[in-house]
Amino acid sequence: MPEPILVIKDLHVKYGGSHVLRGISLALDHGVVAIVGRNGMGKTTLVSAIIGLAPVYSGSVLFNGLSIIGLQPYQIASQGIGYVPQGRRIFTSLTVDEHLRFAARKVDGGETWDAEKVYDLFPRLKERRRQSGSSLSGGEQQMLAIGRALVINPRLLVMDEPSEGLAPIIVDQLVHTCKNLMATGISILLVEQKLAFAASVADRVEVMVTGKMVYQGDFATLLSNHQLTQQYLGVGG
């Protein structure tokens, strides 16, 4: 059995008096796990804790068997965790091409992601390659945020609401992209509001409610249980 790529144990995060994460445990083997839940439940805080942007109060986060708590975000990225932040966070003064070239991280062996491969994935970005981030539409910025995470050639891709602002046909493409990434051995931690998209990408799902995981299992079981989806997600009924 290969060791899980990401292991989180009893993770607590506090902001001042707010106890946001209350003992999260999660193990990600190779593949995709989706984390769903209403807004304000702590999903983005969990992502922030993994990539070094939120203060961990207690607990452990192991990536490839090594603790990454206390490391700076750039050190965590250099170990092979790509991050697609909610809200895109594109550098407005850099061009598309500069984003993809400055973020690039070369790895040995295998098929690697570079700017040209990102352009193959999102031809729209190739048309915009000389334009600054500020001149891109919201959806184009989202494509660029995904591309920027891919060119570090991550072993784990952490995506926070990647489908936000994308046209339906691009969301479809993103499903295929995620599946292709999985096929090349990249694991994905996906935080997503759109259940249909999340279920298309991930087999496994975890539901977060007020800083705790309340459901861990397969998507089909969750979606077929109206009581659970109503209780945890406010869907159906």
Next chain:
Amino acid sequence: MRSVTKYFGGVQAVRDIDLDVAYGERKVLIGTNGAGKTTLFNLIAGDLHVTSGKIELFGHNVTNLMVHRRVRLGIRRTYQTSALFDGLSVRENLYLGLLGAGSLWDKLNFIRRTRLDKSRSKEVVATAGVIGLGERLDTQAVELSHGERRQLEFGLSVITKPRLLLFDEPTAGLSTDERGTMLKLIQDLSRDVTIVLIEHDMDVAFSVADTITALHEGKIIAKGLPEEIRKNELVQQIYLGGSVHA
């Protein structure tokens, strides 16, 4: 809008667009990423000015008017990304929305200002109730969830009783139940208000729209009733794709 074109340097973001919106209509703009939807909003609201063409609002030629002049005609908009004062409470954000829309005379006339302050306070409380934040009046915006922030932005756009509302992806990033809340807020608006809405969520788009206009690479490629657009082969081919979004 008549023959509206907008260039950014050498890039033609909007190409020769004609767009009519009737009083009270709910028009939804859909289109591929980078199609020019938000640019069109910026042109209508006055955040950007056209390279060529003409824009009329309620019978007035506003093509060369600044944003604040168009606001006085009754236009409001929301943005894709949050545009709130994080350090201020729900109450203060809404109050500022009202204050910003007041005339200079209102602001300078002390006696009138005091009287207006009372009515504004009532209006703030009433609006907070409508948008579901009645219990969170004194909560700082930064402490609100993403869905509540969107509700507050909605409140800011309607509190001054606009005549034309431009919503830019109002349900982006919302959970399923929050999307339902936002959809209801929009649907419950009086037909005195005309709405133009950009939306990628087709459930929301088809629920709200009287008519839909589809854009691609700065041009209108289809317009019509929701069912006509849903069946339009070109729209399916370049925008709707499969069914993951459904």
